[in-house]
Amino acid sequence: MASIYLHIPFCKKRCIYCDFVSSTHDEMKRPYLETLCRELETRRDYLQNKTVETVYFGGGTPSQLNVEEFEKIFHALSAFALRPAPEITMEANPDDLTATYVDSIRHLPFNRVSVGVQSFDDKELKFLHRRHTAETAAKAVERLQEKGFTNIGIDLMYGLPEQNEIGWRDTLRKAKSLSVRHISAYHLTYEENAPLYALLQHGQVRPAEEETSVRLFEILTEEMADAGFEHYEISNFALPGYRSKHNTSYWNGTHYLGVGAAAHSYNGRSRQWNVSSIAKYIESQTPENVEIIDEPTAYNDFILTRLRTREGVDLAKPTVPFGKEKTDYCLRQAQKYIENQCLERDGMRLRLTRKGIFVSDGIIRDLFFSA
Numbered sequence: 001m002a003s004i005y006l007h008i009p010f011c012k013k014r015c016i017y018c019d020f021v022s023s024t025h026d027e028m029k030r031p032y033l034e035t036l037c038r039e040l041e042t043r044r045d046y047l048q049n050k051t052v053e054t055v056y057f058g059g060g061t062p063s064q065l066n067v068e069e070f071e072k073i074f075h076a077l078s079a080f081a082l083r084p085a086p087e088i089t090m091e092a093n094p095d096d097l098t099a100t101y102v103d104s105i106r107h108l109p110f111n112r113v114s115v116g117v118q119s120f121d122d123k124e125l126k127f128l129h130r131r132h133t134a135e136t137a138a139k140a141v142e143r144l145q146e147k148g149f150t151n152i153g154i155d156l157m158y159g160l161p162e163q164n165e166i167g168w169r170d171t172l173r174k175a176k177s178l179s180v181r182h183i184s185a186y187h188l189t190y191e192e193n194a195p196l197y198a199l200l201q202h203g204q205v206r207p208a209e210e211e212t213s214v215r216l217f218e219i220l221t222e223e224m225a226d227a228g229f230e231h232y233e234i235s236n237f238a239l240p241g242y243r244s245k246h247n248t249s250y251w252n253g254t255h256y257l258g259v260g261a262a263a264h265s266y267n268g269r270s271r272q273w274n275v276s277s278i279a280k281y282i283e284s285q286t287p288e289n290v291e292i293i294d295e296p297t298a299y300n301d302f303i304l305t306r307l308r309t310r311e312g313v314d315l316a317k318p319t320v321p322f323g324k325e326k327t328d329y330c331l332r333q334a335q336k337y338i339e340n341q342c343l344e345r346d347g348m349r350l351r352l353t354r355k356g357i358f359v360s361d362g363i364i365r366d367l368f369f370s371a
């Protein structure tokens with residue numbers, strides 16, 4: 001079992017909070033896509049003919065590509081051992097999803113679309129420098145549904161400056177009314193390389209108070225549970241049968257090939273990642289960084305990925321082998337969190353409680369092993 005991630009680093013306009021590798025320079029698109037297809041060809045053996053269950057086009061903004069560009073990529077992907085009807089996701093920006101565009105991509109093998117909505121409040125969208133309105137976003141989702149896409153997810157953002165409970169509930173209720181199958185909700189972060197960080201440094205924005213963030217998260221979990229969504233990972237909610245198979249594969253330790261600038265790959269023994277500059281990637285596509293996965297790294301990866309999920313960490317079933325010493329270490333480190341009810345233990349399984357979710361970063365850090 002394996003997965004493929006393709007990074008499409010082009011955006012029509014940059015959002016104020018974003019530090020992803022992406023560019024508004026369209027002229028790089030053609031050489032970039034040629035390099036990406038070449039990378040798929042040269043790294044064909046990376047997955048050792050394992051069956052590819054999921055393919056994910058992320059960005060950037062994959063919906064900035066046209067049908068011909070996608071067709072070239074799908075042609076290059078056909079050299080891999082794709083299972084019949086693999087999950088193939090495309091990330092899309094609402095204002096790219098015009099009727100003509102959605103019609104044009106309908107015959108491509110995409111069977112899942114993840115729409116970057118972020119908010120259904122126009123003031124918030126403007127603040128984030130998104131290029132769509134709430135109405136455009138809702139129409140985009142409806143258009144996808146009209147054209148036969150059933151597996152649609154949307155991304156939302158909370159913890160925005162001045163966001164209040166009423167506004168957030170409105171956004172969530174609008175999201176629920178659209179009959180989407182999957183909702184991801186992330187707290188706004190202030191990334192050092194994003195323009196929003198400079199505003200923060202100059203005192204021009206005030207981050208949400210911790211108490212507000214906690215309350216917004218509570219509202220999120222209440223509203224999602226009320227609509228029958230399963231909270232299957234800290235930031236991810238799905239209707240039964242609609243978890244993202246691609247993201248789940250990362251958390252399960254599945255091998256994956258990542259192509260494109262800044263894309264990461266993992267084959268169980270090592271992790272590789274490509275240069276994060278688009279221009280340098282076009283010059284030389286070879287992954288420039290390699291990290292060998294030794295036993296402590298395997299253990300830390302296991303904790304980091306599994307603890308965020310609803311199933312939690314099952315120390316009896318590590319996805320990659322590590323010794324009893326690490327298992328004992330983990331249980332020792334976990335004890336204080338079990339006592340203060342941030343973690344619950346069931347046999348050899350550890351799970352975050354609702355209280356633990358709010359301090360999950362600290363718990364994960366504490367369970368990490370450092371030599």
Ligand code: SF4
Nearest residue numbers: 011014015018059060
């Ligand atoms: S958030 Fe998405 S659309 Fe906005 S600049 Fe970043 S990659 Fe592009």
